[in-house]
Amino acid sequence: MKAITIGFVPLVLALATSTAHADRALTYERLYFRAGLLHISPLSDSRELVLEGVHGPASLALMDGPIAGSGAALEPMTIPAVIAGYTLPVLHDRLSLETVLSTPLHVRFRATGSLADMSIAPEALGISTGVPALGSELGEADAAPPIVTAVYRVADLGPVHPYGGLGVGVLVTYNAHATNPVLTEVDDPTFHIDPAPGLVLQAGTDVTLWRRVSFRVDVKYIAFMKAHATVENLQVRTPEIPIFETAKVGSATMEMWVNPLIVQLGLGVDF
């Protein structure tokens, strides 16, 4: 159900447009689908993790502000996906609206830099806390990245139909939760990611294989997509300072340029 939901709105819009257009010059070639595999490779670049509300014993080891050298990234993923498009009856039928339908996106956040490799609170008052490095695993979330692009077929080189596109995408996440064993050992911190809009640049080509059957190579790059994530109720165990046992770290925020590069291969038909 969630996968369907991802591209539902733009698809409805597209279908509505298609229906309106069909009233005037309905053609079965205006609607097309390309089913295949989609690989998302986030070209993420994060700012340093910023701590807020550090108080109590944790303040002996940490302070509000960025953790030097820390960062986060999204893991790449490959999922089955379908591109659904509708060719608008304008510009000599070279302009289309497209969206992507996919199985659920399960986004995994990775810690990078010092956040992964070093303890965030190695010492308190010169005493080793025993708080380990977080490691790379940070958290995960389900995501719905609705994308709508306008695609212009630039040429028809026989069976090859290269195109370029431009559109918008939004990274919407839900069921976000921390999965880092250090952060979840004491309690479950709340993990929240604000919706992150971005500008989609698209390029690719359709290759007609047989009649209405085509093969597509599609590349998208979503620019300016900045995810703002907040982790609250952070608590860590302090095994080498058992008098405290745990320390409440407060909350952490990070801003991450996701900027995913999406490569999709698909086989489909035009209707």
Added chain:
Amino acid sequence: MRDRRPPLLFACCLAGCYSAGPVDEPPPPSVVFTYPVDNQLDVPLGARVLVSYSDAVADQAGCTLAGPDGNVEITKQVVGHGKTVAITSSALLPLTTYQVTCGGSGELAGEPLFRFTTRNDRPLAGAPSLIAVNGSALATLDALHPGAFRPIFESSTLQLVFSEPLDPRSVTTDNGAVELVDANGAPVPATLLANGIHVTLDPAAPLAAGATYQLRLGNQLADVGGERLVPTAIAFTPLDSLGRGPIRQVFRTWQSGDPVASVARTDDMNVMAVSHPLIGEANAAMKPNVLETELGDPLALDGPIAFRIPKGQRLTSAGLAIQLAGAIPSGLETGDIAIEMLTDGGGRLYRNRYQPAGTLPDNTTSPLLVDLSFDLAIYATDPTGNAVLAQTVLGIQLTGLAIADEGALAIETLGALDINLLGMSSAPTNIVLDLISDLKASPAPDVQPPTLLSSLPAADSHDLITDEGIELVFDEPVDIDRARAGAITLRDGNTVVPSSLEIHGSVVVVRPRATLLGNHAYQVDLSEVGDLAGNVMPLQTFAIATQLVAQTDVPPSVTAVYPGAPCSLVDVKTNTAGRCSGGASADDRYRPFALAANERIAVVFDQPLYGASLTLGDACNTGSIRVERVDAMGTCLEAVPGTLVKHQRDIGFIPDGGWRPGEHYQLRLVSGPNATCDVGEVCGANGRPANFDPLGGTTASASGGPDLLVSFVGTDPTKATTLLATASPNTDLNGSGRMEQGEQLREDNRVALRIAGATGLISSASFQGPDCMPSTPEVESCMYVAGAIPAQLGERRENCILPGGTMVPTCIPVAMSAQAMYSTSVTMTAGALGILPITTETGMSVMRVRENPDGPLEGYIVDRNGTPTMIAALGLYMDAPDMSLPIAQHDMHSKPLWVTLEGPLQFKPDGRIAISLRNIADVPISVGIDAPLGIKGAVQLIVPAGEMRLQLMSRAQRGSLP
């Protein structure tokens, strides 16, 4: 794992299960900290009891303080931003367990919150006993679980508390005294300190964790009454608190603007508050200081973290502005007051004991608690203030809380200690010490070697009392281990005199272990004396000699008996205590004597005593010194259990538990029927039984005679401070009433007599002997005075009418006990009819102070332009019992005199208090002579204004035996 509570809550609400009560009502304030902590021992009587809550309490939380006889009268105050209830009481009794109950709900309602046991620092009858080691009652110590109250770590200093004060001469590391040995029986090097009921043993190096040690206390340890400890051995095994090693940590005193101000639980941070009727309230605020500490391994104790404050570190505070009774400037400048860790202090951080087990630390409801104990040297930067204030305070126990927040660990510890106040009393002092972690801070290095400021007796003097110690007043505490190793020695020629070295703040007392030779020269050598930072002072040496107490066959007499009068009494009636035997029948009668429950009996003699003759009776009618509880008819009911304290010239008796108000008691000092000192008689060091009726004569033939018997009634405790001041320095050290060769003339205590004329058939008069005031055109002869006056400094009084009728807005009344002063003989020649010279010696004169018929005999301390000044109008009876005129009679018997004395109260560079009184007007004395053949007349004498000099001095604070 996801937070699904909102939907569930929503569903619950739909189902109608939502509570009708407010869901966000904050929990009631809960107790997070108390002082003392549960089961704390040795809590000073003047301690402020604190119960601190997680949040402000609306009222005084319904706290009560109960002792064995029920609730105790207390005063409560809410302090610390409403979070703390401070409880004070003047009704606490020593060595008594109290419990504090505060209102609460649930399981705690009505249950005691904590219990504590008060300190006893008064001597007790019977042998002393060890009652606590590091805060743990002796009964709970065993080898497996050392320190039930306060764990003993490998880095711990051993702090012992005894049931009563110990004789400092007995506290040594010698065999049979205090020994710390390892499992093989080998002695463990350690620094030994002692003061009153406290003994501290600070191992030179950390002990081995897990190894067994034994603390042996032998029968060489004795109390101030000479009773010896029953040997005790305590085995213990230090816990490992260091684990992987100590962790350096730096704290500094919390200053305004620093983070974590919420650590404060009282109204003032970093303050020492001294409270005593003698000085009122005096506060000293801590200055910025840095302390380096070592934290133990947090894993070693599976939770609690031990810490150590290495010795030698210092805190400073602003000086104390001491005003007598809080109103009269004392004239004493302390300058900054310094506190030095004499031993390694330490303690531990641990989880809040007032929350259920397993509760994680929380700065509001379950802050970490702190236990801190240490031993201090207190001293001052002003030389005189230093000499007055310098002291060692051992066994200090502070408790508090620790809050980690805002990047720092803030610690507030609170507690109480007893400070020796001007050598006269013990003042409860509540201390609040607030520290905050600061790794960037570093203590100022100490690069100055100690300097010797003064000594008591002074260098090159001839004043050392043979059974007292020498006080060496330095400007900072010295390394006592180095001093004991030979840096400070007392020598007799080339022979080192075996001595114990005690440290009292910045003062070292060299206390010979055996009585010194009289009139003998000694030498004090200071070589390689250093402080704990290793700064060494240059070699210094000075000479000192013991007093000359010339041989005499004159028996000892009493100069002061408190309570009582300095004589055997006659004409004792129900409503009067009688008059002195040998005085005129018309003499004033003494009013019935009384003694407050918290005071001691004191008797001062005019010459050294024979110690072995001073035996305290342990049953009715036994001993040479008998303190008995009697019925209204004077029949002995029992010997009062207590402690007899013996000094060279005085004795004291401290009853166990104090005098019972309303009960009748008797003090009897037994003399003898003849001039021989027999068993059961109080005798002088010269072998003469005491003479308690000096008005009948003071010469050798007067030895023995009636006993001194004083009846008195116990009364309620007093807040007044009793000062047993003696006329010092004293010329007539042997009490012979005459000047012997070698005796030093002491101008501070003498009466100059000038012949003003003659009347009747006495035509002329002159003194034989030297003119003691050569600066005047007249010839004066001086009588040198010995005496003592027990004086009670009371609480401040407004609108005081002074002798002479003037009124001052504020004064301190000084209730003086009517005692006696003895003065040396002068020789006078009177010419009768111009041809018949009558030459006589007055012999020892006795000046008895008369009681005030209308009330207590009072002097007053007033402010004279910033100088505390005492004024007293005294009525005297003057007697010359041994004066004999050839074929004539004189009238020097119970001759009344009136004199008004005035003089400043000053603090001497050696720390003693001196009240230097002089008569403000000429005092006329008429000596009537009645010779045969109707030759009558009188020699008119005067004591010129200012020439009756009486300097009353307190005892050496530290060199004197307790």
